[in-house]
Amino acid sequence: MTVLVRGVVFRRSIRSSYATLDLxxxxxxxxxxxxxxxxxxxxxxxxxxxxKNQDGHEKSGTGxxxxxxxxxxxxSFKLGDEVEVKGDRWLTEQATDEATTKRxxxxxxxxxxxxxxxxxxxxxxxxxxSANTNTNTGMRLVRRLVWDNIQCQxxxxxxxxxxxxxxxxxxxxxxxxxxxxxxxxxxKNIKTKRKRRKSDNDEEKTKAxxxxxxxxxxxxxxxxxxxxxxxxxxxxxxSRDEAITYLNSGSGVIDAAGGSGHVSLGLALRGVRSTVxxxxxxxxxxxxxxxKALRMAIRRRKNEEADSTGGGSTNDGDPNVxxxxxxxxxxxxxxxxxxxxxxxxxxxxxxxDTTYREGTRVLNEDVEEGAQEDNESNVPICHMCSPDRLLxxxxxxxxxxxxxATGCIVDFAVKHRIPFVVVPCCVFSRMFPNRLKxxxxxxxxxxxxxxxxxxxxxxxxxxxxxxxFDGANKxxxxxxxxxxxxxx
Numbered sequence: 001m002t003v004l005v006r007g008v009v010f011r012r013s014i015r016s017s018y019a020t021l022d023l024x025x026x027x028x029x030x031x032x033x034x035x036x037x038x039x040x041x042x043x044x045x046x047x048x049x050x051x052k053n054q055d056g057h058e059k060s061g062t063g064x065x066x067x068x069x070x071x072x073x074x075x076s077f078k079l080g081d082e083v084e085v086k087g088d089r090w091l092t093e094q095a096t097d098e099a100t101t102k103r104x105x106x107x108x109x110x111x112x113x114x115x116x117x118x119x120x121x122x123x124x125x126x127x128x129x130s131a132n133t134n135t136n137t138g139m140r141l142v143r144r145l146v147w148d149n150i151q152c153q154x155x156x157x158x159x160x161x162x163x164x165x166x167x168x169x170x171x172x173x174x175x176x177x178x179x180x181x182x183x184x185x186x187x188k189n190i191k192t193k194r195k196r197r198k199s200d201n202d203e204e205k206t207k208a209x210x211x212x213x214x215x216x217x218x219x220x221x222x223x224x225x226x227x228x229x230x231x232x233x234x235x236x237x238x239s240r241d242e243a244i245t246y247l248n249s250g251s252g253v254i255d256a257a258g259g260s261g262h263v264s265l266g267l268a269l270r271g272v273r274s275t276v277x278x279x280x281x282x283x284x285x286x287x288x289x290x291x292k293a294l295r296m297a298i299r300r301r302k303n304e305e306a307d308s309t310g311g312g313s314t315n316d317g318d319p320n321v322x323x324x325x326x327x328x329x330x331x332x333x334x335x336x337x338x339x340x341x342x343x344x345x346x347x348x349x350x351x352x353d354t355t356y357r358e359g360t361r362v363l364n365e366d367v368e369e370g371a372q373e374d375n376e377s378n379v380p381i382c383h384m385c386s387p388d389r390l391l392x393x394x395x396x397x398x399x400x401x402x403x404x405a406t407g408c409i410v411d412f413a414v415k416h417r418i419p420f421v422v423v424p425c426c427v428f429s430r431m432f433p434n435r436l437k438x439x440x441x442x443x444x445x446x447x448x449x450x451x452x453x454x455x456x457x458x459x460x461x462x463x464x465x466x467x468x469f470d471g472a473n474k475x476x477x478x479x480x481x482x483x484x485x486x487x488x
Contacts, residue, residue, distance in 0.1 A: 271333025
């Protein structure tokens, strides 16, 4: 007998040979109170010893391996998705303790011999293996992202409440034996050593996995700045100085979702005017050492200009006296201070956590909800008709790891034919389920390479180059030089 269940996934656990999905069931059949169903999915063991070579590796053409089945299951059925399951049988759970009683009555459904579908896409049923006597079982994806993360968390809090047993005074006294001063000092020394080792390991892990591979945001900003100037010099068919003059036209370069402004720092040190646009209250607030580096560069240039006003001084044979350079030998484009604008670029991405991005998360729970909404609406949107008038006359757009704004930035640049350089990072596949690799396949953009390919497909002039740092280092760019007209 086949059991049909349809619900939304709010919790999942995937192991080597099986997976469990917690569903909030919309149509459970005979029992209206049973709103929580746990589906146990056993993966098919389609590769036996007879399907392996002498060296233990799998033969080709023997069907999907357990690793492939597990990877397919992980990609296809995610939190918040609505799925339909045709299970083998019910495994009813009895409420045997107080914690289970608080969670309410639950049902367990078993699905054995799970195999991916033979066709393309996940809308078709994933079938059961031939070893299973019931060939009508399986599961399929109905709709993606029916619930968001908040709704899934609320369901977990409802069906899996935190149950902390009370501890009596006698238990506390029994569990806390007396500790001498020497033992206490020895324990502190051990904890200190553990903290030092953990700090060193965390630092090494951070350097290994950060977006830029550990070279630092300032260095990344300088690489992006040089890359933009080089591409613009090719566009104008001139030198770097001519490219900088082009970039300084109009309102200058827009550093979209620029955060602290490290890309703008790299541009400012090269004499390129830019504006950091970001919704966070710390927009353009560089670390102290980076602010000092820009300030000292600007001051050094002013001192050189002051010393060069009289055409320089002579040293009269004294090697300890430095001769100032004339103005003609100074850098043609002196370092300048970049500007900042706290605003969303072009539009506010749907589904983005505005309280986090805008820095308006209120920790005091006594504040009314209406006051928080008013606070969120204070951050404007920088668009073509906004009062700041930055975008209509900007010379280029640059973005280093802009997170949720990646697609919006590229769309805006392509629509208005503005030269741009974007280095994408995070994919946010759950936030943007409508990003598809192709309309025919229906597969969601879920990896970094998928995101880069999806951006490149927006216009034939878009190119990709790898930048000289580790991590998310692919620059998606276009100068729109092939006779394209500016549609602003």
